[in-house]
Amino acid sequence: MAGDRGYVERINVNRQFQPSHYREIVGIALPVGLEAIFQSSFSLIDQVVVGTLGASAVAAVGLSNSVSLILTLLYAAIGTGSGAFIAQAYGRRDMDEVSKIATIGQTAAAALGICSAIPLILFPNSILRWMGAQEELVKTASVYLQLFVAAAPLTVMSSVTTAAFRSMSDSRTPMAITMGSVCLNTLLALLLVLGIGGFPKLGVAGAGLATLISQGVRAVVLVAVLYRMKKGMRWHWPVWSIIIQIGRPLFNITYPIAISEMLWGTSTFVYVIIFTRVSTAALASSQIVTTVENLFVVAASGLAPAAVATVGQALGADAKGNARQQARRVLSAGIFAGLLFAVALSGVSFLLPVLYPRLDKQVLNLAFWGVIIMAAVQPAKVLNNVLGIGILPSGGDTKFVLFSHVVSSYAVGLPIAVATALLVKWSALSVFGSRALEELLKSALLFARYRKRAWQRELRT
Numbered sequence: 151m152a153g154d155r156g157y158v159e160r161i162n163v164n165r166q167f168q169p170s171h172y173r174e175i176v177g178i179a180l181p182v183g184l185e186a187i188f189q190s191s192f193s194l195i196d197q198v199v200v201g202t203l204g205a206s207a208v209a210a211v212g213l214s215n216s217v218s219l220i221l222t223l224l225y226a227a228i229g230t231g232s233g234a235f236i237a238q239a240y241g242r243r244d245m246d247e248v249s250k251i252a253t254i255g256q257t258a259a260a261a262l263g264i265c266s267a268i269p270l271i272l273f274p275n276s277i278l279r280w281m282g283a284q285e286e287l288v289k290t291a292s293v294y295l296q297l298f299v300a301a302a303p304l305t306v307m308s309s310v311t312t313a314a315f316r317s318m319s320d321s322r323t324p325m326a327i328t329m330g331s332v333c334l335n336t337l338l339a340l341l342l343v344l345g346i347g348g349f350p351k352l353g354v355a356g357a358g359l360a361t362l363i364s365q366g367v368r369a370v371v372l373v374a375v376l377y378r379m380k381k382g383m384r385w386h387w388p389v390w391s392i393i394i395q396i397g398r399p400l401f402n403i404t405y406p407i408a409i410s411e412m413l414w415g416t417s418t419f420v421y422v423i424i425f426t427r428v429s430t431a432a433l434a435s436s437q438i439v440t441t442v443e444n445l446f447v448v449a450a451s452g453l454a455p456a457a458v459a460t461v462g463q464a465l466g467a468d469a470k471g472n473a474r475q476q477a478r479r480v481l482s483a484g485i486f487a488g489l490l491f492a493v494a495l496s497g498v499s500f501l502l503p504v505l506y507p508r509l510d511k512q513v514l515n516l517a518f519w520g521v522i523i524m525a526a527v528q529p530a531k532v533l534n535n536v537l538g539i540g541i542l543p544s545g546g547d548t549k550f551v552l553f554s555h556v557v558s559s560y561a562v563g564l565p566i567a568v569a570t571a572l573l574v575k576w577s578a579l580s581v582f583g584s585r586a587l588e589e590l591l592k593s594a595l596l597f598a599r600y601r602k603r604a605w606q607r608e609l610r611t
Contacts (some may be wrong), residue, residue, distance in 0.1 A: 174319065175483055178459055179452030181321040185312070186451045188325070188332045196357040197333070198338040207354045210291030213278065214358075225266075225306040227411055228259045230406030233313035233455070234543050235396075238609045240318050242468075247317070247611060252376065253386040255310040256397040258454055263303030270299040273304050288353055297358030303366040308365070309534065309603045311372040317462060318380070318453040327371050335364035344536045350610045368554025396611045406552040407543065413552075424567050424581055432578035435516035440580070443524050446491040450532050465545055469607050477600070478557070482537040488529030495525035512517025516578050523582040530593035537596040545605035554595040563588030565573030 195216075200207040239247040270277060274292040312324040329499030338360035345351025352359065377383050386392055423438040457480040464473035499521035502514050509517075524531075538551045567584035571577045599605070 163229045172479060172483065174462055175177045175453075175456045175480055176318060178316060178321045178456040179483075181325040181447055182316060182452030182455045185321070185325040185328045185450050188328050190448065194337055195336050196361060199336075200354050200357050202344070203353060203471055206287060206290050209287055210235055210294055211357060213287070214295040214391045225259055225262055225408070226405050227407035228255055228262075228306065228400075229257075229313035230407050231400055231456070231542055232310055233317040233458050234462050234546060235316035235400060235609050235611065237316050237459050237544060238466025239611075241463035241466030242569060248314070249377075249384050250294055250386050250392055251400070251611065252314045252383070254310070254388055254392060254400060256307050256373065257388045257398070259306040259310045260303045263306045267299045267302045271296045274299075275485045276393070289293050294358040295363050297355065301362045304362075304365040304369040305569060307507055308369045308372050311369070311453070313375060313458075315372075317459050319459050319463070320380075321452070321455065323375060324372060327368060327375070329366035330371075334367060340587050348425070366496070397507050399609070401506040403543070403548055406548040407539075408544060410538075410548075410552045411576050412423050413555055413559065417564060420564055421567065421581065421585065422566075424571055425578060428571050428578045428581065431510075431513045431516060433579070434513045434553075434582070435578060438517040439500065439514075439520040439524060442460070443495065445497060446528065447531075447535075450484070450487050451537060453480060453487065453532070453536050454538075454540035456480060456483075456611050457536055458544045462539055462544040463471050465507060465606065465608055467609065473606060474603075475544075480536055480540065481533065481600075484532045485529055488532035490530060491532065492525045492528040495521060495528060499525070503506065505545040512576045519579055523586050524577070527586045533593045533595060534589060537600055538592070542605045543595065546609050547599065547605040547607075550599050550604070551596070554592050554599070556593035557595065558588045562591055 161342045181230075196211045200211055232251055235251045236248050236255075239245075239251060274295045275288050278288045278291055278295065312328075315321065337359050340346055341349040342352050342356030342360050343354070344356075350356075377385050418447055420437065422433070427431045457477065460476040460480065461473050464470070464476050499518050502517055502521070506514065511527045536555065542548065563584045566587065570584065571579035573576065574580075
C-alpha cells in the first residue's frame, strides 16, 4: 500500500499512540446499543401499525421478518470482517486503504444481498407455502415480503458502512442517521398503511414500501456522509486489481464469522423445536425467557464494536501492549455489564406474574427458573460477545471463533438438551441448563484462546 496514491498519513504510533480509556469504550458502545434498539424497531413499527388490520396482517409481517433476519445475520459478517481491517488500517492512519476496504465491503454486501433477494422477490408465494403458511396468509404476506426483502441489500450495505464508522471510533453518526430513518419509517407506515392525508391506503404492502424507502434513504445518507464528510475517505470503483487485493484477505476473515452466524441461527431454531417437543408450556416459557433476555443482549451489543475499534486500531498501529490494555478494559467492562445484567434479569423474574397476568402457574414457574438460569450465565454470555465478535476478530482470529461455537453448541449443548429433554424426559429446565452450559463452555474456550494471544496480529491487504 506504500506506493498507492491518495490520502495516506503515517505516524510513529509506538511513540504517539495514546491508549483509550473507559470513556472512549463507553463513547463507542453506548451509541451502538441505542442504534441497535432503533434498528430492531423497523419490524416492530411495521407490526404495530399493521396490527390495526388484524391478526393475519401481524402474522404476515412476523413471518416475513423471520426470513429477512436470516439474510441479515449471514451478511452481517461482512461488516465484522471489514470493520476489523478498517480499524487496523485506521490505526496506521492509512486512509487510502480504509477507503478501499470500505468500498469492497459495501459492494460485496450489496451484491450478495441482491443475489439472495432475487429468488424471494420472484417466488414469494412458493417460499411462504414451503414455510407452512396458509393460503390466506400467503395472499396477505407475499407483496410485503417482496418489498421487505428488496430492502435487504440496502440493510446489509448499511451494516458495512456503519461498521466503517465505528471502526474509526465514530458511532454517533450512524446512530443519528438510523434514528432519522426510523422516524421516516414510522411516518410513512402510518401514511401508506392507513391512507392518511391523501396517501393511498395500501394495507400491509404499505408497511413494506415504508421500510424499503426508509432503508434506502438510510443507506444513501450513510454512504454520502462517509465519503464526503470523513477526511481522507474517497470512493474507489471495485476494479479487478482492488477486488483481488482486498477481497481475498477479507473473505478469509469473513467466511468463518458467516458460518458461525448461520450455525447460531440454526441452533437457536433447534432449541425451539426441542422446547416444542417437550410441551406447549415449555415453548411458551422459552419464548418469555428469550424476549426478556434479548433486552439485555441489545444493551450489551455495543461492547464488541468498541473492542474492534479500540483493539483493532492499536494492532494496526503495531502497539500490541496498548492492544492488550484495550482488550483488558473492554473485558472488564463486559464482566461488569454481565454482573449488572445478571442482577437485573433476576429481578425481572419476580415481575413475570405482573407482566403476564393471564398465563397459568406452570408456564410462569418454568419461565421464572429459566430466567434465573440464564441470569446466572450473563457474565459468560457478554464475554462471548466481546471475545467472539470483538477482540478475537479484531486480529483476524475468526476460525477459532467458529470452532468454539461448533464445539459448545453442536458437540455439547444441543446433544445434552436432546438427551435430557427428549430421551430421559426431564423437564424443560434441562434445556435451559443445556443452553447455560453451552455459554459457559464457549466462554472458557474463547478466554483460553484470548490468553494465548494468537489474536495479536496485524491485518494487511
